Amino acid sequence: MxxxxxxxxxxxxxxxxxxxxxxxxxxxxxxxxxxxxxxxxxxxxxxxxxxxxxxxxxxxxxxxxxxxxxxxxxxxxxxxIRGETSRYRSRRESKLVLGQLARFHQAGRGCTTPSTRRTAFLLWERLGQRLKKFEKYLHQYDRSTGKADKWIRIAGFEMYRMGVNTWNQLYTPTFYEMNEQSYLQHHLCHRDLASHNWMIEEDRAWLIDFDTASYDAQWGDLWQISTRVLTENRWDKSLWIEMMECYEQHQPLSDWEKYFIKVMYGFPNEFFRESIGVLEKKPGYRLDYTGPYLERIIDDIEHWREFLSQLRHW
The missing domain is CATH 3.30.200.20 (Phosphorylase Kinase; domain 1)
Structure with a gap:
């Protein structure tokens, strides 16, 4: 610049x-x-x-x-903002940002500001596009070079299978209609809740950088951020319960929203996003950082499966 x-x-x-x-x-x-x-x-x-x-x-x-x-x-x-970037491994900071996200969603529900242009990719479209893109690389990995494809060889087909299974459960008329209604009713979402888009100043969480903000399904934001926190904390269910309580204290979820969030936890979004980022050489996706993160995701698959099995009655 x-x-x-x-x-x-x-x-x-x-x-x-x-x-x-x-x-x-x-x-x-x-x-x-x-x-x-x-x-x-x-x-x-x-x-x-x-x-x-x-x-x-x-x-x-x-x-x-x-x-x-x-x-x-x-x-x-x-x-x-004179603060520090949020740390998703911190229990205190994770709960702080979940409560703040709920207040952001509450204030941004039913905005009167018109959406004069169709948003680029609603939640359901973004999930489908990510799965399709990973599928393309999965079928091409043996022709690629470098260390990045190692993670696809180790767990790519298993992650893809989980992604397809989740997508088949999600892709229903109700899921599509709820996404569309969120857009039409002007439910505001941030849509890029990486830890660097939160600044922590003592006991206050600031939300920054709204380049990707749009009207969309707000529970997509909740799923995105809670998945990132859970990935950093080995799918700790007790932390998840505390985060959901922090969120619902300000913004209660409907039964359908809970159902779709629960299903979406089975979608290996972090693995797909990081793998694609490295393979496409996107800015910010360095192998020296992303490689260990992908390893941790693979090592914690059993913790992840156990977490999913415990959500049946949520």
Whole structure:
């Protein structure tokens, strides 16, 4: 990202910029009053849409996200949060972010901000696309080179079988209709709940980076984040119970939502996502980090199966 225009920054902030510091894909902008993060938005349409949603969420009482400003030419400014990235291995922080996610969903349920463009891939479409993409690599792995395909040889076919079995249970008229209704009724989702999109400041969790936010099935967010936490904690059911209690304290789940989340836990999303990321050489997917993570997922398959067997009566 090139250095932002000083004139545009000062016009947007209505104050003098005293310094700028380049980071990874961002610039830190310093004023006498506070520090800001400057970032290039992927879509001008999404930037405008989010600015409206941001105002609506704050009007509804949700403020645990950075202040958001336009700076022109697709540049966004958000207030700098002086905290640390969330750690999904921390029981305390995991429960903290689950409660915060519930409040975000509660405030974002039935937004009045119109969705003027069809969202890219609802939950059911994203699951189907990920399974299909992994299937393609599964059939090609013996022609690939490097260490990344080792994990596919070890567990790829078993993970694919579990993915297909889960997909066959999910792909029903009810699942499709609930996804569509969530979109039509403007249920707001974040859709990228990696640990780096949470900042922990003492006992407060801040949700950041809304580039992927859209109207979608909110229980997809809950499934995504709880799966990542459970993967980091060897599918600890007692932690899962505590996380669900934190979430439902603010945002109770319907019987159908519980059913589909329970089924979706059988979908090896983390294994698929990490494997595809390495094979496609996506930014942020380094083999020295992803390899041990994939190994841990494989080593914990029995813990995962035991966890799934205990959810039958949820």
């Amino acid at each position: 090139s250095q932002p225009s000083l004139r545009k920054l000062e016009r947007a902030l209505q104050t003098r910029v005293i310094d700028m510091e380049q980071g990874q894909k961002i610039w830190l902008i310093y004023t006498n009053e506070q520090t800001w993060v400057a970032k290039q938005c992927r879509s001008a349409y999404h930037q405008e849409w989010w600015s409206q949603v941001d105002r609506e969420l704050r009007h509804r009482g949700f403020h645990d996200m950075p202040t958001f400003l336009h700076a022109g030419d697709g540049l966004t400014l958000t207030s700098y």
